[in-house]
Amino acid sequence: MIEFHPLVKQLLDGELTLADLPPELRRQGEAALRLLAAVDREPVTLPPAVDARVMAAVRRRAAAPPPSFWRRLVEPREVRFRLRPWTLAPVLAAAAVLVLLLGRPAPQPSATPTTVRFVLFAPQAQQVAVAGTFNQWDPAVAPLVRTGAAGVWAVTLTLPAGQHQYAFIVDGARWVLDPAAPAVDDGFGSGRRNSVLAL
Amino acid sequence: MSGREAATDGAVVRAVLAGDTERYAELVTRYRDRYARYAARMLGSADAAEDAVQDAFVRAYDQLAQCRDPDKFVGWFFLILRNRCFAERRRSRDVVPLEAAGSIVAAERPDGTMETAERRRALQLALLELTPEQREVFVLKHVEGLSYGEIAERLGTSVPSLKMRMHRAYDRLREQLRDPA
Numbered sequence: 029m030i031e032f033h034p035l036v037k038q039l040l041d042g043e044l045t046l047a048d049l050p051p052e053l054r055r056q057g058e059a060a061l062r063l064l065a066a067v068d069r070e071p072v073t074l075p076p077a078v079d080a081r082v083m084a085a086v087r088r089r090a091a092a093p094p095p096s097f098w099r100r101l102v103e104p105r106e107v108r109f110r111l112r113p114w115t116l117a118p119v120l121a122a123a124a125v126l127v128l129l130l131g132r133p134a135p136q137p138s139a140t141p142t143t144v145r146f147v148l149f150a151p152q153a154q155q156v157a158v159a160g161t162f163n164q165w166d167p168a169v170a171p172l173v174r175t176g177a178a179g180v181w182a183v184t185l186t187l188p189a190g191q192h193q194y195a196f197i198v199d200g201a202r203w204v205l206d207p208a209a210p211a212v213d214d215g216f217g218s219g220r221r222n223s224v225l226a227l
Numbered sequence: 228m229s230g231r232e233a234a235t236d237g238a239v240v241r242a243v244l245a246g247d248t249e250r251y252a253e254l255v256t257r258y259r260d261r262y263a264r265y266a267a268r269m270l271g272s273a274d275a276a277e278d279a280v281q282d283a284f285v286r287a288y289d290q291l292a293q294c295r296d297p298d299k300f301v302g303w304f305f306l307i308l309r310n311r312c313f314a315e316r317r318r319s320r321d322v323v324p325l326e327a328a329g330s331i332v333a334a335e336r337p338d339g340t341m342e343t344a345e346r347r348r349a350l351q352l353a354l355l356e357l358t359p360e361q362r363e364v365f366v367l368k369h370v371e372g373l374s375y376g377e378i379a380e381r382l383g384t385s386v387p388s389l390k391m392r393m394h395r396a397y398d399r400l401r402e403q404l405r406d407p408a
Contacts (some may be wrong), residue, residue, distance in 0.1 A: 039393060040397055041368075041375075041390070053333045055349060063400060065368045066346035072263040074277050079255050082284040089288065092306040154231050164295050168383030195310075200358035200384025201392070203313050221314075 036060050141225045142185045151179025153198045160194025162187050167197040193222035240297035266367045269312040271355045283308035313359050353403040361396035364389050
């Protein structure tokens, strides 16, 4: 691969100007700026029909009570217990989520919070987080920390009873399903899936 | 200006959660176009962006009760849209024949210098060959005009890791856009 000189990358980042480059890099710098000049910054305006379609879907949902957590679990069209490890990068060859039901011997629905330990094997990751319906899908809220075992990241969260959908985020950007947990369709019929945890 | 027009995101979210479903249209109208360009560049077409934004709004409604800070609805919505865009690209990467689109670009190439529209299209196609993570940081910085610090805050990551991702993106773009001659 032909790589840009590090100073040219700084030029592209806006940290240097063309005049800051040594003469032998000016031509490469000019070519790099031509690349950026081709960036399409034209605004994109969506058709008004988007509003109508969103609100039609919202009204349908408001009119129908949301399916109960237990019903969603037993409806085969809603929940498919299929693992897709091939969607993971090779570094994520193995992963597991361990659910520790502390102080509650019977796995029955309960209003009491449950302590859940999320564990991910990601030996080459620089940072790992878990995001889901329990933290508004915010990758900044629940970072995993390295454990004593090499490549193993973990975090313990206290979650309310119910169904939670989630995914791991590796290095701040790569969203991956948990292959050790069931994956549930996100309900839009387009095949997108999240890992699911029922407490 | 009426009170409703001036309502904050938080006030609208709370009204919707209290049962005034129709108020959700205010949020849709307010933000439908804000991230449409982000979605279009991430997915490669305005049509795909339209689907993604629409799905993200419906998904946000479904999960609205979990929006911890209603006054920061738009940041929370962005993360839902982002998740949708990443999932879309993962799915479509295997089925969208990008090579076909590339041949269109090649066919339209005039002799001599490349036209602006062609350059734009070539860059957009090259962006689609990046990883979603690389493409995202490029789009947020060079299309949306955010700083590394603003991107890091929005995505919950560090500036050094973003720069590393971006610099790899620069190299891959250079490789793909080099003149075959």
